Amino acid sequence: MPALSERKQKILALIVESYIATGEPVGSKTLQNTMGNSVSSATIRNDMADLVELGYLIQPHTSAGRAPSQAGYRYYVDNLMTKYELGHEEQERIKTWLQGYSGEPDQLLEKAGSILSELTNCVAVSSSPSDSEALIKRVELVPLSSKTAMVVLLATSGILKSMVVRTESEITTQIAEVFYNIMQTYFLGNSVSNIDIPFIQTLVASLGDKVFVMSPLLCGVADLCNSVKSTDLHFNGQSNILNHSELSLDAFQLMDFLHREAPIKALLTAQRKPLTVSIGEENAFKELRNSSTIFSKYTVGDRDSGSIGIIGPTRIDYARLIPSIKYLAGVIGNLLTETLE
Amino acid sequence: MPALSERKQKILALIVESYIATGEPVGSKTLQNTMGNSVSSATIRNDMADLVELGYLIQPHTSAGRAPSQAGYRYYVDNLMTKYELGHEEQERIKTWLQGYSGEPDQLLEKAGSILSELTNCVAVSSSPSDSEALIKRVELVPLSSKTAMVVLLATSGILKSMVVRTESEITTQIAEVFYNIMQTYFLGNSVSNIDIPFIQTLVASLGDKVFVMSPLLCGVADLCNSVKSTDLHFNGQSNILNHSELSLDAFQLMDFLHREAPIKALLTAQRKPLTVSIGEENAFKELRNSSTIFSKYTVGDRDSGSIGIIGPTRIDYARLIPSIKYLAGVIGNLLTETLE
DNA sequence: CGTTAGCACTTGGAAGATGAGAGTGCTAAC
């Protein structure tokens, strides 16, 4: 990355900010004014020409102004942007707003997502807490009728999952006892990652004639372990895609992309840094080539556990949104950690 | 509704069908051909003029052909349409496709919705089984930690709900006993509609110092009763809105409307007849003024329990879709009834 | 050498003009 002269940096920053605000390419004369006529428009033109050369700006056509390229946004985000924090008052409002949902991760994320999508006018995406390192803390069997029962699994990290299981023959108290014994011996304290179908199969082999009742129950537990590892997604403000004229061409494609959850999960799971900003082509999926994504992880206890963020157009107010998302992720993490104790 | 001459009916039907197929207004000459030149174009023109007068047709402008008005669609659906049933083979395919999910209502509806949205290219909406007349069959308290427990409620009609409750003080076995006693006395066999906050309050008043532990637990049960009554919605193929050019103007509004669940719930709950077709302005919400909705109830056991259907443009293949939706609702009802036994 | 003034040049989009095509409504005749 070649070092830009101070003036060129200033010009780039102003173009990015003006373009983000108005959506209109910026001309040299307008820019001259916003810079307080300290230099002539011709000078600015020369600099702008250089910035185009370097790939930071693009000109839609000869007689339009300049707009930032994706590289231009990137340079801005990395070097020029001055972050704009949320007001204290607004921070408090968000915090109290979310407080009420601290008990239920899904509802909390749903609410946080709806706040975020309104705050940003973008599609908000969040992933529920998941943890493949979690240990099995507790398993309960709740009989519902003679041949159905509910299996409940609680993992460290506070994740709770349950499901209904139907068996071929009756679930007697004796069966329940065997079940609890098996749990005690092989499951409790074990990592959810260790419980898989092969494991269940070897276990079941030694059960003799109880196989037919126990097998569905144990498979249920394995399913639950699996779902502790896996991530649920929440979407909010999907209609906001249509808000942004620059996305409306791909609106259908993008919409469709969002509804295929797998790639989004991949996107969130691949995230390494606490806060990731991906601009346009930097995104791993071609459907997002005209979009930017900003995602922040949130931490429950001391482990990264899920993410929240947005998908929007590349022309987006990075300086305002990045701190907002960071803040929101912080609040979520705190609230979820609180209830863990 | 004035009786139309046979020829006018035929003309109206052909215009509706052609317009549905092509999206282009139909002219008198084209129509003359499809009618086998049995009458002259001038005669058709006269009839068409009458049909415009009666409000069944509209002409976008003087020199375009005629298109059906909403009233025209209505007349067609009520009197002219010959239904086009699904092929036997396709019926079987759908049936086996859904069979696997018979155990889990939510998954079943999700799958059915995705089939429906692909079949129709519209937004598919379905509501999960709900029943305000259901009785409380069973309530279980699953202790998770000293101050948290899971409350599980099973209602007749097979609906199962659960949630996590946190209390202020410890949930001892003695507390659990009291809880089960209260359930036995006041809740089991009672209708879920009877359990509301006032009821809980009167109950709680007589508990003395146990109020602080019991109150959250009982409120939890009340919440669950409430959720048995209420309806969950499933949406599929929302991006299909963008498929239909006639909707693209209101796309944003419509999208937004879909994300506000309340009106949709109202829509489905208000439905009286087993199958409802609402065309354009017939819909109760102004956001749907350019849309048609087709919804069919499904019956679990012998009670109406939920609905499935579509939201699409008014220009839609009623003759094909109405039977499809009816069929799908039938399959869903059967599958859910099966597992109830 | 960087900066500036001046000016010819490019470009897209808005506004108007034109013509073709489709389809109608009306009249008069059958």
Add this chain to the structure above:
DNA sequence: GTTAGCACTCTCATCTTCCAAGTGCTAACG
């Protein structure tokens, strides 16, 4: 009641013209 014939209407696509915005280049300046 039905039909042929024809003038009329309206939209859409194409073309032209024109304007404003903004550039790139050249030559001059400190």
